[in-house]
Amino acid sequence: MSPVRKGIVPPGQAKDDVTAISPVPLHTQIREILRRRILDGSYPPHSQMPSESQMMAAFGVSRITIRQALGDLQKEGLIFKVMGKGSFVAKPKAFQSLSKLQGFGEAMAPSGYETYSLLLSAREVEASQLVAQRLELRPGDAVFEIQRLRYLNREPISVDVSYFSMALGQRLVQEDLAARDIFVILENDLGHNLTHADVQIEAISADESLARHLGIAEASPLLRIERLTFADERPIDFEFLYYRGDAFQYRLRIDRS
Amino acid sequence: MSPVRKGIVPPGQAKDDVTAISPVPLHTQIREILRRRILDGSYPPHSQMPSESQMMAAFGVSRITIRQALGDLQKEGLIFKVMGKGSFVAKPKAFQSLSKLQGFGEAMAPSGYETYSLLLSAREVEASQLVAQRLELRPGDAVFEIQRLRYLNREPISVDVSYFSMALGQRLVQEDLAARDIFVILENDLGHNLTHADVQIEAISADESLARHLGIAEASPLLRIERLTFADERPIDFEFLYYRGDAFQYRLRIDRS
Numbered sequence: 001m002s003p004v005r006k007g008i009v010p011p012g013q014a015k016d017d018v019t020a021i022s023p024v025p026l027h028t029q030i031r032e033i034l035r036r037r038i039l040d041g042s043y044p045p046h047s048q049m050p051s052e053s054q055m056m057a058a059f060g061v062s063r064i065t066i067r068q069a070l071g072d073l074q075k076e077g078l079i080f081k082v083m084g085k086g087s088f089v090a091k092p093k094a095f096q097s098l099s100k101l102q103g104f105g106e107a108m109a110p111s112g113y114e115t116y117s118l119l120l121s122a123r124e125v126e127a128s129q130l131v132a133q134r135l136e137l138r139p140g141d142a143v144f145e146i147q148r149l150r151y152l153n154r155e156p157i158s159v160d161v162s163y164f165s166m167a168l169g170q171r172l173v174q175e176d177l178a179a180r181d182i183f184v185i186l187e188n189d190l191g192h193n194l195t196h197a198d199v200q201i202e203a204i205s206a207d208e209s210l211a212r213h214l215g216i217a218e219a220s221p222l223l224r225i226e227r228l229t230f231a232d233e234r235p236i237d238f239e240f241l242y243y244r245g246d247a248f249q250y251r252l253r254i255d256r257s
Numbered sequence: 258m259s260p261v262r263k264g265i266v267p268p269g270q271a272k273d274d275v276t277a278i279s280p281v282p283l284h285t286q287i288r289e290i291l292r293r294r295i296l297d298g299s300y301p302p303h304s305q306m307p308s309e310s311q312m313m314a315a316f317g318v319s320r321i322t323i324r325q326a327l328g329d330l331q332k333e334g335l336i337f338k339v340m341g342k343g344s345f346v347a348k349p350k351a352f353q354s355l356s357k358l359q360g361f362g363e364a365m366a367p368s369g370y371e372t373y374s375l376l377l378s379a380r381e382v383e384a385s386q387l388v389a390q391r392l393e394l395r396p397g398d399a400v401f402e403i404q405r406l407r408y409l410n411r412e413p414i415s416v417d418v419s420y421f422s423m424a425l426g427q428r429l430v431q432e433d434l435a436a437r438d439i440f441v442i443l444e445n446d447l448g449h450n451l452t453h454a455d456v457q458i459e460a461i462s463a464d465e466s467l468a469r470h471l472g473i474a475e476a477s478p479l480l481r482i483e484r485l486t487f488a489d490e491r492p493i494d495f496e497f498l499y500y501r502g503d504a505f506q507y508r509l510r511i512d513r514s
Contacts, residue, residue, distance in 0.1 A: 024383055028382075028383070031385075032385065032386075035385075035386070067465070070464075071464040071465065071466055074461070074462070074464045075461070075464060075467065075481070075497065075499070076387070076497075077459060077461055077481065080461070080462065081462060081464075081476065083340070083476065093459065095457070098355070098458075098509060098511060099511075100511065100512070100513070100514070101511040101512060101513040125285075126281055126285070128289070128292075129289075129292070130333070194513045195512070195513055196510055196511060196512045196513060197510070197511050197513075198508070198509075198510050199508065199509045199510070199511055200352070200506050200507070200508050201355075201458060201480070201506060201507040201508075201509070202334060202350065202480065202502060202505070202506035202507075203460035203461075203478040203479055203480045203500075203502030204331070204332070204334055204337070204460075204478050204502055205331070205337065205338060205477070205478050205502075207327075207328040207331045207332060207338075208324070208328065209328055210332065219338065219340065219476060220462070221460040221461050221462050221478040221479070221502070222460055222478070223458070223459065223460045224332070224334060240332065240333075242332070243460075245459060245460030245461055245462075245478070248459070249457050249458060249459040250457070250458040250459075251455070251456065251457050251458075252355060252455075252456045252458070252509075253453055253454070253455050253456070254355060254356075254357065254358040254453060254454050254456055255357070255358060255452070255453045256357070256358040256451045256452055256453060256454075257357070
């Protein structure tokens with residue numbers, strides 16, 4: 001018995017055989033076809049994938065089979081779902097190494113990426129319990145908060161909320177925060193000797209304000225970074241970084257011993 | 258003029274003053290009250306926060322003010338939203354250090370955490386393009402896939418999908434995968450000399466199957482880890498780890514130079 005074509009392919013697509021008698025499960029066959037179309041650009045970044053119904057008709061398979069294939073691609077990060085709208089193709093993600101403490105601009109420049117920061121706000125606020133504890137102040141003490149929206153190749157990629165002592169914050173905003181990393185200003189202009197940072201990495205959902213700034217749907221996944229940077233062993237810069245899950249990843253080599 | 262109590266507090270709660278004439282914005286005052294209630298256990302982990310309408314009435318403020326306060330707490334990871342249901346209190350997150358390559362059980366044991374793995378599946382599959390490339394095989398070659406649901410203190414925390422050569426995978430499933438880390442089995446029982454791993458970290462949304470295994474709502478944020486572990490400089494173990502965003506974080510100290 002020769003392989004049986006179970007369905008037709010969407011118009012404009014190269015032909016692909018999906019067959020129920022192959023030892024490879026149908027959803028795996030479909031996943032690999034869809035993967036190929038994403039990687040060869042037939043489905044370009046940010047484009048909407050065909051609907052489940054369209055794919056059911058095109059491949060001649062059940063909804064559950066299509067969902068399994070899409071689920072696998074979603075797990076890999078090749079596509080993402082927007083509630084009530086369907087599945088979309090993810091872009092290749094930019095990545096930053098965690099092996100060395102670097103500002104985002106510094107880290108991206110060697111790969112030829114263009115970075116830019118939009119200053120959202122710069123103001124005095126009362127230190128929350130967490131901010132005070134990290135910067136070795138008392139809760140309610142005045143601290144300087146700088147909020148920036150960071151762009152990578154002209155697309156928003158992260159919201160950075162940074163806290164400094166009042167004196168340091170007021171000095172920082174006199175510098176060109178649009179074009180330069182705060183780390184670089186701290187070292188080169190202000191003579192601070194940055195030594196290390198303590199970093200926490202987790203995943204959260206975008207609230208309405210982060211989603212709006214980042215141009216993504218509310219509740220989209222974000223990487224949330226809490227980073228406390230030290231100069232000569234004293235905490236100097238406490239930050240929350242919110243990176244778009246669909247656009248960014250960290251990379252790292254870890255030794256066993 | 259003395260501070261004016263703007264509203265009442267929810268029944269059963271300690272009294273808290275929220276005042277429009279304080280220099281501290283209303284939403285900040287409310288955020289700090291809610292934060293205190295979360296941290297002192299008045300709102301315990303996994304409990305549902307009062308609704309926006311209840312809080313509007315209790316504090317005598319507008320919906321936008323409540324939303325700002327909740328947005329801040331969500332950004333900090335203290336609460337999380339479930340679409341159509343409201344806001345819930347997050348648990349304190351377990352964390353694992355990224356400074357040293359360790360299995361989850363190894364990493365958690367010193368903190369007194371109990372870990373356990375449920376074997377979801379162990380089977381031969383065809384290597385996808387990505388799996389084949391990482392393990393230095395050809396796409397379509399047979400590989401051994403082990404899927405485990407990992408528990409921390411009897412709650413599901415991650416789904417781990419691991420790929421091995423056929424021979425190694427078939428050997429591994431003869432061991433006690435419920436109680437022991439694969440890293441430990443590889444080293445102690447099978448004599449492999451693990452050297453390092455290359456790790457990618459990103460944030461994704463849970464698809465239906467991950468959400469079901471992890472006992473969370475579909476589209477909840479997850480940390481997604483791609484990890485390729487080497488023994489004597491040869492790739493031996495390629496994995497996808499999906500950690501619940503509400504339950505887990507990575508920590509790391511990074512040096513500037």
